Amino acid sequence: MELTRISFTPKQSTSPCDILIGEGIFPEIRSSLESMIETPSSITIITDSNLKKYAKGLRKDLSKYAKTNIVSFRAGERQKSFQTAVELLSKFAALGVDRKGIVFCLGGGVVGDLGGFVSSIYKRGITYFHVPTSLLAQVDSCIGGKTGIDMDFGKNQVGTFFQPRGVFIDPNFIDSLPKVELVNGIAEMVKSSIIASKRLFERLKRSDFDSIDELKRFIADCCKIKSKIVSADEKEDNLRSILNYGHTVGHALEASSNYSLSHGRSVILGMQAEGWIAKELGIFAKEDFVQQEEMLKKFERNGDSIRPRKKELLKYALMDKKSSSGIIRMSLPEKIGKMHRTKSGNYLVPVSEKLFLGSISRL
């Protein structure tokens, strides 16, 4: 079977992360594991109620290798909570998982973020792997070791940086996704291309996202882009903030809609707003801004109209992790495939409230 392999080691880590991409990858996982780690004392698959049948398939493939259990929780964003984390930790203990046990997070972003968090704090951290099932998780969230849960006081406000030892991606999972999930992934792919690859941008422009072979190449390209960025700056001291392009406005829109607006649509609108700001600041070349506009319009057609509440969005933007001392900061493109860096080498650019509000008016 044809597997695409991408390996990287973040500067501060001692162990690498191996990303393997291929259709029907489950039967290949066991032999891959043997080359990556010592035989584990147990395997625990974390998944949600919708994906249990896939988890059972994976368990079948792994159970001859080590004692394999499934722990699952009810599907849904709301489960990304402290409550569920404590439940999973207690289940680990009840199953007798020790420091040589390993974890598989099989699912989308919720399973990955929560499962990664639980793996990072159980007995001060045990080895874990991602098996992402949504396009968004495959091209973005499964790489980089950001784990997290949502708190009353905000999303992802509690979490860790904890790298998975490996990621197993099967593009066939995408077939089972509803369209809104697909757009979530495509939005992040478009973002990846704008921040780092003109070539990928051109390919995405021409694609109708129907061929699994093509999707597989897109996923691999996005994994390469993200792993390169994370290698250089795991803890988001500077460079990693470029992954946040479109996300200052995007997150504000999402939060202000009380998360009824999808992440994909929010990021598309976010890039429209932030791209315009970059152009107004003379940072983003005009012809490249126009190209971005054309690309993003492709995914706008079926979007619901939004009625942004400016004051609220401003409040959220000021609370963004990149903002500090009451000043909004964004990572902005210079041209398609290259992000702007200030003279002092910083990837974050201060943005006035006026310009921020101007960009919102255009949405």
Place this chain on the structure above:
Amino acid sequence: MELTRISFTPKQSTSPCDILIGEGIFPEIRSSLESMIETPSSITIITDSNLKKYAKGLRKDLSKYAKTNIVSFRAGERQKSFQTAVELLSKFAALGVDRKGIVFCLGGGVVGDLGGFVSSIYKRGITYFHVPTSLLAQVDSCIGGKTGIDMDFGKNQVGTFFQPRGVFIDPNFIDSLPKVELVNGIAEMVKSSIIASKRLFERLKRSDFDSIDELKRFIADCCKIKSKIVSADEKEDNLRSILNYGHTVGHALEASSNYSLSHGRSVILGMQAEGWIAKELGIFAKEDFVQQEEMLKKFERNGDSIRPRKKELLKYALMDKKSSSGIIRMSLPEKIGKMHRTKSGNYLVPVSEKLFLGSISRL
């Protein structure tokens, strides 16, 4: 003022940990901070209800440097819980602590372990410092970045490896400690000497622990020993396990007494048991074992008699983090100041159940 400074950088870290030791250290903290980190956006002092007056003193010294708040919780081991962690995280959010905020953990082991854990997961980790107030925390738990909380299913079963940026130690805090607290610290000092320094062992043997100057030197010696070990093996892959000398039996005794037996007394008994095992295995030189016995007897005089329940102790020893596949493993001394390494380079030695039970019979 005369400060002792010890700096080390764990192999896997990019930033160092600076340990500063001196009497009346609080007024020195601010200028030390300026040389260590960029100006923080805020300072949050975590402490418990017994230590609030010291926290207020520290706040006074720091408040001109940055906005400084105190968050406290009820003193006691029971507070080292998920519940208290969530409360502290919520307080951080309510105070508007951002990624450039820093934390001081002012207190003993509970404050340090819990405060370190909260610092490690708030916004995926913010910079923190220890101000240990118990001798045990000063010579042991404040160094090495182990954070943790207790769960229904066990002590320290949830936590992280997360290094403090610095540690500020004032030996004067020791004066305010009850005797049992002092013995907790002395037990760890004796352990440090047995695993790494014959010279420290001799000094401890001659000491009556009355002089603050002498205590300060002991604390510095222990900090040096521990930081050297942690530098080489932060995640306890091998060498770091020598810090666990006396703790396999010690933890079992503590747990089996439902924590009515103090940590210090448990570790002293633990070293008596494990030292004997090492001697029986022909690992620990007999004359050194006798020296250890004499030393430990010094601290035995006021100890309550114990009635160890063998079967229960065996169960706990098999659950110990160093045990695996149903085999008890311990780190054992070769002579005073040097731990044993197997031919394959491993610091852990398998111990038969018979030998384990034999060591318990002698207590």
